[in-house]
Amino acid sequence: MASGRTSGDRSELIVDVLVEAFSELMAADADAFRTKFRKMAADPFAFYRGSACLFYADMAALEDPWCDERTSRVWIQGDLHAENFGTYMDGAGRIVFDVNDFDEAYVGSVTWDLRRFAASFALLSWSKALGDDVIADLLGTYLRAYLDQVEAFRRSDDDRTFALTLANTEGAVREAILETTTRTRASLLDRMTVVEGYQRRFTDGGRTRRLDDDERDRVLAALDRWRGTVHPPVRRRDVAYDVKDVIGTGGFGIGSAGLPAYNVLLEGYDQALENDVVLSLKQGNVAAPSRIVRDERIGAYFEHHGHRTAVSQRALQANASQFLGHTEIDGVGFVVQELSPYEVDLDWEDLTEPEEIAPVVAQLGRATAKMHCVGDADSDHTLVDFQTEDAVAAMIGDRREEFVADLVDFAHTYARQAQEDHRLFVDAFRAGRIPGISSSGSYPVRR
Numbered sequence: 001m002a003s004g005r006t007s008g009d010r011s012e013l014i015v016d017v018l019v020e021a022f023s024e025l026m027a028a029d030a031d032a033f034r035t036k037f038r039k040m041a042a043d044p045f046a047f048y049r050g051s052a053c054l055f056y057a058d059m060a061a062l063e064d065p066w067c068d069e070r071t072s073r074v075w076i077q078g079d080l081h082a083e084n085f086g087t088y089m090d091g092a093g094r095i096v097f098d099v100n101d102f103d104e105a106y107v108g109s110v111t112w113d114l115r116r117f118a119a120s121f122a123l124l125s126w127s128k129a130l131g132d133d134v135i136a137d138l139l140g141t142y143l144r145a146y147l148d149q150v151e152a153f154r155r156s157d158d159d160r161t162f163a164l165t166l167a168n169t170e171g172a173v174r175e176a177i178l179e180t181t182t183r184t185r186a187s188l189l190d191r192m193t194v195v196e197g198y199q200r201r202f203t204d205g206g207r208t209r210r211l212d213d214d215e216r217d218r219v220l221a222a223l224d225r226w227r228g229t230v231h232p233p234v235r236r237r238d239v240a241y242d243v244k245d246v247i248g249t250g251g252f253g254i255g256s257a258g259l260p261a262y263n264v265l266l267e268g269y270d271q272a273l274e275n276d277v278v279l280s281l282k283q284g285n286v287a288a289p290s291r292i293v294r295d296e297r298i299g300a301y302f303e304h305h306g307h308r309t310a311v312s313q314r315a316l317q318a319n320a321s322q323f324l325g326h327t328e329i330d331g332v333g334f335v336v337q338e339l340s341p342y343e344v345d346l347d348w349e350d351l352t353e354p355e356e357i358a359p360v361v362a363q364l365g366r367a368t369a370k371m372h373c374v375g376d377a378d379s380d381h382t383l384v385d386f387q388t389e390d391a392v393a394a395m396i397g398d399r400r401e402e403f404v405a406d407l408v409d410f411a412h413t414y415a416r417q418a419q420e421d422h423r424l425f426v427d428a429f430r431a432g433r434i435p436g437i438s439s440s441g442s443y444p445v446r447r
Contacts, residue, residue: 011424014054015434018425021053021291025259026436032250033437037429044415044422045123052079052104052288054421055116058414060292064111066403070391071110073298075315075375075384078104078289080113081120082348085364087180089342090163090319095180097164097173097363098317099371100343105312106289107298107383110372110392111407114143115414117368118407121361122415124348134354136408138361143404145365147396153373153389160318160374164367171359172351180344186274188341193245193265193276200273201245202265209248211262219246219262222281222327226336229310229325239277240267259283260329263339278339279323283332284309301383304333313337315375315384 019026026033040050048055077084077099086100118139125135153162166177193200202208211219220243227241245265261282268275284305293299302308306326313335314320323338351357369389376388396403428434 007420007424010421011428011433013057014051014421014425015428017054017057018051019435021286021288023436025285030437037434037437041422041426041429043127044419045120045127047422047425048120048123048418049079049081049083051421051425052116053291055119056112056288056292058417059109059112059115064109065406066111066395067109068391068395070386071395073107073295073384074110074372074388074391075312076106076108076110076113076289077102077316077371078106078108078113078287080117080368082117082124082364083120083345085367086345087176087343089180089321089340090317091322092319094163094165094319095177095342097169097177097346098367100345102309102313102316103285104288105309105316106287106293107295108289108293110388110395112289113368113372114146114407115410117142117364118411119414119418122411123418125357126415126419128352130354132412135412138354138357139408139411140404141358142361142365142368143407144400145362146369147392147400147403149366149369150373150389150392153369154387154393162370163319164363164370169363171356171363172346173360173363176344176346180342183341183344185268185277185341188278188339189274189276192263192278192339195273198273199244200265200276202247202263207250208263211246211248215248216246218329219264219281222329222334223264223279223336226281226325226327229307229327229336230322231314231325239269240271242267244276259285277323279336280339281327281329281334281336283329284326284335287312298383304328306333306335308333309335310337312375316371318374 022033036050040047079101080099084099084101085097087095087097088100090096121139121142122135125138130138164173166174166181169177189200192202194203204210223243243264244267247263249261249263259282261280264279264281266277266279268277284307286305287308290299302311304326306328310324310326313324321338321340323336325336327334327336346360351360372392373388376384376386429437
């Protein structure tokens with residue numbers, strides 16, 4: 001990736017790519033990006049998580065032997081790293097384990113997801129002091145499980161009903177599902193709201209802010225538009241959709257710095273206070289893969305980035321929540337979804353030994369295959385008009401072990417590059433070489 005470049009060249013590229021990707025958001029909220037960059041500075045994995053734009057700049061320069069006319073047009077998650085898996089409750093009321101972040105989802109090369117995950121896993125495993133041979137074996141387990149599940153979908157028509165649930169999981173994945181079953185909407189409401197005079201409202205303070213009448217009216221109008229974009233499966237119960245409260249809040253997560261967001265409290269499934277619903281309205285951001293995809297038909301398919309995020313999530317999940325949709329505020333696209341209590345991220349902290357990690361990565365491989373294979377000709381869109389499982393199988397042919405070896409080698413190489421990139425990024429940030437963002441902020445520096 002950095003062949004022929006000096007460290008100074010690479011440092012300049014890192015800064016240029018970050019500025020190109022985030023300049024508008026940095027100008028809008030420099031403090032949010034200073035916080036984002038401090039989080040990215042913590043370690044190489046955190047840097048890798050927050051710099052998908054750099055990964056895709058490198059992918060644009062990579063000659064990929066596994067990319068052909070069809071496998072370059074697959075619906076992908078776009079930022080598939082090891083911490084973007086977890087549980088959620090799907091539209092049918094099942095608690096499932098799957099990919100759980102779709103902010104960067106787009107149509108692109110199927111290997112981009114696999115390469116990004118593989119390199120992230122190598123970085124995570126390095127922080128656990130696992131040897132390169134162990135990392136290679138575990139990544140081989142992930143990739144072979146992926147290919148096995150793709151082949152299973154070729155032999156059946158159940159890709160849209162397949163899910164990792166309590167019935168077919170084990171180890172840490174099953175534990176995450178079991179933990180999710182103990183969660184309640186009431187506990188989420190207790191954490192985010194208060195009841196005063198028999199009325200529920202959001203708590204004040206922290207990152208939240210109250211809206212003036214004009215901004216509140218614009219958000220409520222956006223909610224009216226959102227209702228027309230929801231395409232749920234057969235609902236278990238209807239909600240009233242009556243708005244109880246609205247607040248403004250900041251972006252969520254290391255990848256959402258600077259993005260405006262709102263929380264909306266809705267009347268729940270009845271007038272009892274314990275089942276009210278919290279919606280998140282978050283401004284859609286430019287998907288990192290879209291920066292290197294040159295097919296204009298793909299970009300033209302989406303009304304805005306909120307629409308792209310919602311459509312992508314619906315395609316990749318197959319049985320999405322009844323609240324998932326999109327809207328606009330002041331001409332800017334927002335994705336709308338429930339802030340659900342039934343979401344638990346996969347916890348890697350206590351996964352330290354290869355024998356514990358192996359069944360987990362096998363299940364992640366199956367989840368990745370499911371995601372790729374449901375977002376194809378069987379889904380409710382026209383961007384991917386073929387069976388992904390057939391395209392992947394034709395691309396691999398009888399080169400299965402060559403494919404595994406190539407991606408494992410990439411993971412080792414790119415993980416080492418990411419470690420060096422992290423050091424170069426921290427040096428550039430500390431030296432104030434990222435335009436618009438100084439490492440010291442407004443704090444007076446003693447001379």
